[in-house]
Amino acid sequence: MNQTCSHIKNIQPVTPSGNGCEECLKMGDHWVHLRLCETCGHVGCCDNSKNKHATKHYHQTGHPIIKSFEPGEDWGWCYEDEIYIEELPVNVGDYHH
Numbered sequence: 001m002n003q004t005c006s007h008i009k010n011i012q013p014v015t016p017s018g019n020g021c022e023e024c025l026k027m028g029d030h031w032v033h034l035r036l037c038e039t040c041g042h043v044g045c046c047d048n049s050k051n052k053h054a055t056k057h058y059h060q061t062g063h064p065i066i067k068s069f070e071p072g073e074d075w076g077w078c079y080e081d082e083i084y085i086e087e088l089p090v091n092v093g094d095y096h097h
């Protein structure tokens with residue numbers, strides 16, 4: 001339970017690719033929640049969405065950390081370590097304003 005994530009210290013503030021899941025927008029499909037890739041700014045849909053583009057993005061790129069792209073949510077997830085991060089320690093929340 002006391003695992004730590006070695007990837008957190010490498011992430012930088014990113015610019016989100018858009019206000020919706022890139023792939024779903026192209027397909028004209030819908031999503032439930034959005035996740036932001038903390039490596040490149042890719043916005044993808046969550047695992048409750050049928051297309052799961054955030055997880056697919058990780059498998060395609062190996063970018064390990066995502067952050068919730070929902071307003072007021074600061075938690076993150078590292079796919080590689082399978083760690084829930086209660087509050088990501090870098091200031092990446094500016095895009096809400």
Ligand SMILES: [Zn+2]
Pocket residue numbers: 004005006007008064078079080081
């Ligand atoms: Zn990690």
Ligand SMILES: [Zn+2]
Pocket residue numbers: 021022023024025031044045049051052053054
């Ligand atoms: Zn999607």
Ligand SMILES: [Zn+2]
Pocket residue numbers: 037038039040041042057061063
């Ligand atoms: Zn990425």
